[in-house]
Amino acid sequence: MTKLLHLDASPRGARSHTRSLTGDFVTRWVRQRSDVSVARRDLGCQPPPHLTEGWIAAAFTKPEERTPQMLADLALSDELVDELLGTDVLVVGVPMYNFGIPAMLKAYIDQIVRVGRTFSFDPELADPYAPLLPPGKRAFFIVSTGDSGYQPDGPLAGLNQVEPYLRTVFGFIGIEDLQFVYVGNDEFGGERLSESLAAARDRVAELTA
Ligand SMILES: Cc1cc2nc3c(=O)[nH]c(=O)nc-3n(C[C@H](O)[C@H](O)[C@H](O)COP(=O)(O)O)c2cc1C
Numbered sequence: 001m002t003k004l005l006h007l008d009a010s011p012r013g014a015r016s017h018t019r020s021l022t023g024d025f026v027t028r029w030v031r032q033r034s035d036v037s038v039a040r041r042d043l044g045c046q047p048p049p050h051l052t053e054g055w056i057a058a059a060f061t062k063p064e065e066r067t068p069q070m071l072a073d074l075a076l077s078d079e080l081v082d083e084l085l086g087t088d089v090l091v092v093g094v095p096m097y098n099f100g101i102p103a104m105l106k107a108y109i110d111q112i113v114r115v116g117r118t119f120s121f122d123p124e125l126a127d128p129y130a131p132l133l134p135p136g137k138r139a140f141f142i143v144s145t146g147d148s149g150y151q152p153d154g155p156l157a158g159l160n161q162v163e164p165y166l167r168t169v170f171g172f173i174g175i176e177d178l179q180f181v182y183v184g185n186d187e188f189g190g191e192r193l194s195e196s197l198a199a200a201r202d203r204v205a206e207l208t209a
Pocket of ligand 1 (some may be wrong): 017142186
């Protein structure tokens with residue numbers, strides 16, 4: 001069985017382009033394959049909590065030395081890491097906020113980038129860091145923006161802190177196979193937006209085929 005994890009980071013409901021496109025992606029993916037299970041997390045409406053001093057102390061304490069309080073502080077993080085470890089395909093809706101990812105998605109990433117669980121650190125090695133996620137996972141990010149042209153060959157690529165960051169952080173834990181779909185022009189509306197949405201839907205159809 002293939003396991004798909006569907007994450008949405010927009011706090012908007014029906015007006016969210018990323019939600020609409022991730023929904024389309026997951027529907028198409030499941031329709032065209034047998035034996036797919038889908039897990040879903042609504043980070044936009046129910047974001048994971050920010051890290052605390054207790055969380056940090058617990059994460060950097062050896063597992064066998066953790067107190068019951070430390071285990072409780074890491075419980076949600078462990079649940080999210082376990083879920084990601086068992087995921088084959090990640091589909092994430094990402095609104096661009098102030099040129100970067102929304103805080104709700106950053107809160108999730110802070111919970112899943114864990115020493116000893118999703119990456120290792122050995123100060124004795126020339127390259128002290130190694131990813132711990134098993135190979136073969138794929139991730140699809142659907143990014144929506146108010147303006148347009150943020151894709152790597154676009155005129156606003158230099159302002160895009162979404163794709164470079166997501167490639168860095170997911171590569172760090174072991175997901176290298178990342179695809180990005182962009183929809184732009186939410187702030188302009190009209191034909192510019194509808195053309196961009198149509199192109200994004202076509203790209204979703206290609207990627208899910
Ligand atoms: C707080 C906030 C910050 C935003 N920052 C940017 C930005 O830096 N660049 C941009 O092109 N659009 C920006 N936008 C527009 C959103 O990226 C756009 O509305 C997008 O469609 C949101 O995703 P959603 O439709 O899934 O909610 C911003 C919107 C909000 C609410």
